[in-house]
């Protein structure tokens with residue numbers, strides 16, 4: 001049986017927050033009738049979401065009526081608001097509804113929940129990304145507080161959104177978050193404080209700044225864009241956070257002591273151990289840092305012909321690198337198609353690819369005909385590669401995929 005038949009109602013509390021808005025959007029796209037509430041007014045609501053201005057800690061008649069029909073209640077609010085609102089909301093919620101909370105820290109809420117006279121299924125989720133990013137392919141921690149089929153059904157829904165769901169207990173969640181969030185945020189905040197208290201001016205420093213400094217500043221910039229409570233709860237509410245900060249302090253003290261005692265060899269040993277323990281099994285991070293650093297040092301806007309040409313050369317490098325990456329994936333698709341006996345030629349997918357790219361190209365005023373020309377060549381090459389691997393009779397792309405290539409001159 002489908003736990004959430006099409007048109008089931010979802011209510012998102014905190015719909016103007018980034019996670020609330022993301023979940024409202026995703027639920028609407030999965031066929032839910034979504035109502036969002038928020039204390040704050042905002043100009044834009046997520047598409048296909050009805051937004052009410054309401055206070056979840058004091059549900060008015062309109063909110064109580066929505067609650068009575070709600071199958072999934074999402075609470076994308078701070079722990080303080082959540083524990084104030086829940087006792088007011090639960091009496092109006094059907095007994096077979098699912099509650100989903102999005103707190104950054106789970107064990108204090110788990111302890112609070114254990115004392116509540118609720119019967120509803122409760123699932124904690126913690127998306128490991130801000131809600132303004134595309135969720136597909138990103139990790140999400142799921143913490144089912146009570147075994148319930150409805151929580152499993154919601155986890156299935158998250159997987160349909162192509163989230164990489166990792167299920168944890170509240171204690172496991174918080175232990176991991178101390179390492180994944182407390183330590184990183186503390187390091188970035190300490191960097192920011194040190195910089196802010198320095199007598200050196202940031203503008204002057206930025207002229208000279210190497211990529212790691214720019215990356216640290218970018219991380220700090222990101223932290224200033226979210227609500228401070230998000231970061232406060234990560235530092236203050238996680239029972240593992242104090243220990244994590246102490247470890248960071250100790251590590252810094254060890255570095256300081258080592259330098260003070262001129263322990264050059266110890267420094268070598270430590271860095272070699274880090275390389276062996278952490279990076280040896282994850283060499284792709286070396287490449288990631290190279291790509292981030294390349295990206296973050298944007299060269300100045302060109303103003304001479306050689307400078308324009310150098311900029312174009314760099315973009316051509318990227319085009320070729322990306323084409324190579326696309327082609328490498330095609331090789332894998334070919335292998336997959338051979339073992340699963342899937343036809344090489346997929347006219348629906350071809351149409352989807354070309355139309356997506358035409359829409360994307362509109363952002364840059366790229367003509368649809370150019371996109372069709374380019375993708376005719378790229379997909380023909382892809383099909384050629386796949387046929388070489390898969391074997392069997394070949395079908396011509398243009399004949400099978402005529403609707404994708406409608407522009408004059410492309411279909412010849």
Ligand SMILES: C=C(O[C@@H]1C=C(C(=O)O)C=C[C@H]1O)C(=O)O
Nearest residue numbers: 333344345346349350353379382
């Ligand atoms: C890569 C695939 O195979 C072919 C190549 C395509 C491409 O290059 O995008 C699209 C459709 C297929 O005919 C696929 O099926 O996705």
